[in-house]
Amino acid sequence: MAEMTKTLTGFAAAEIEKKQGAVRAQEQAVAQEAAGTAEYTFDVTDMDLFYGDFQALNSISMKIKKHEITALIGPSGCGKSTFLKTLNRMNDWVEGCRVTGKILFEGKDIFKEVDPLALRYRVGMVFQQPTPFPKSIYENIAYGPRIQGIKDKKKLDEIVEKSLRQAACWDEMKDRLSKSALGLSGGQQQRLCIARTLAADPSVILMDEPTSALDPISTQKIEDLALELKENYTIVIVTHSMQQARRISDKTGFFLLGELIEFNNTLDMFTNPSNPKTEEYITGRFG
Numbered sequence: 001m002a003e004m005t006k007t008l009t010g011f012a013a014a015e016i017e018k019k020q021g022a023v024r025a026q027e028q029a030v031a032q033e034a035a036g037t038a039e040y041t042f043d044v045t046d047m048d049l050f051y052g053d054f055q056a057l058n059s060i061s062m063k064i065k066k067h068e069i070t071a072l073i074g075p076s077g078c079g080k081s082t083f084l085k086t087l088n089r090m091n092d093w094v095e096g097c098r099v100t101g102k103i104l105f106e107g108k109d110i111f112k113e114v115d116p117l118a119l120r121y122r123v124g125m126v127f128q129q130p131t132p133f134p135k136s137i138y139e140n141i142a143y144g145p146r147i148q149g150i151k152d153k154k155k156l157d158e159i160v161e162k163s164l165r166q167a168a169c170w171d172e173m174k175d176r177l178s179k180s181a182l183g184l185s186g187g188q189q190q191r192l193c194i195a196r197t198l199a200a201d202p203s204v205i206l207m208d209e210p211t212s213a214l215d216p217i218s219t220q221k222i223e224d225l226a227l228e229l230k231e232n233y234t235i236v237i238v239t240h241s242m243q244q245a246r247r248i249s250d251k252t253g254f255f256l257l258g259e260l261i262e263f264n265n266t267l268d269m270f271t272n273p274s275n276p277k278t279e280e281y282i283t284g285r286f287g
């Protein structure tokens with residue numbers, strides 16, 4: 001009897017050890033996944049994009065690092081904006097647009113595991129032309145949070161002030177919050193649009209040629225702002241200005257005819273490009 005009890009105890013102990021081992025392995029896997037996703041905001045693998053029969057992007061793979069500025073460069077029509085708009089599923093609205101491959105946002109598949117509306121709050125977008133609503137400065141910022149269900153005036157006031165401060169607009173705009181946003185200069189409107197994006201509490205800001213309609217001083221303000229914002233946000237910017245990519249980005253991706261020709265640290269790409277096509281483009285021999 002004593003022998004049998006001993007065997008059973010031994011068996012139970014082995015079972016417990018086996019279960020503990022499985023739990024440890026599971027914990028390790030979760031920790032590894034968390035560590036992997038913590039480093040990268042987006043992990044794009046083998047992505048193709050078609051507008052009807054036309055293939056606009058071909059087998060794109062790119063890991064976009066958290067709290068970095070990633071610049072997308074390349075000649076007109078090579079697919080930069082298309083790639084950008086895929087990151088928050090804005091291409092869903094284009095009839096006949098089809099995407100294959102995988103895009104993970106903070107570790108989750110954007111086509112399978114994330115609600116597109118929630119994705120667009122987390123992945124905000126700023127366009128080439130400033131697009132303020134024809135409403136007051138205050139309402140431009142408060143509009144999004146109100147749609148998200150925030151009704152309390154004090155809370156909305158706080159969000160408006162915080163967002164305007166983050167976008168370096170508060171001092172200029174605090175005394176004219178009830179005035180129309182359309183009365184602002186182009187550069188101010190663009191910073192207001194960035195503030196409006198921040199009010200939705202994103203973790204990523206996509207910028208599609210945000211300074212191409214602006215004068216050099218307003219451009220510098222947006223660039224300074226992007227550098228400040230990357231402390232807390234991941235930024236992906238499409239730009240036609242090689243100087244801008246050099247000045248502000250950590251990584252640069254060079255697109256050509258729907259392909260990602262090179263993706264590297266900005267300094268390395270501009271000083272020592274590994275692909276001859278990149279070199280031709282950045283030295284101004286085409287595009």
Ligand SMILES: Nc1ncnc2c1ncn2[C@@H]1O[C@H](COP(=O)(O)OP(=O)(O)OP(=O)(O)O)[C@@H](O)[C@H]1O
Pocket residue numbers: 051054056074075076077078079080081082083094
């Ligand atoms: N809605 C659409 N329907 C069909 N084709 C499209 C659509 N949008 C873009 N394209 C095509 O996809 C290709 C990539 O366009 P995209 O706008 O992404 O390029 P880009 O590199 O951002 O260009 P640019 O620098 O001029 O803005 C182009 O050939 C373009 O004509």
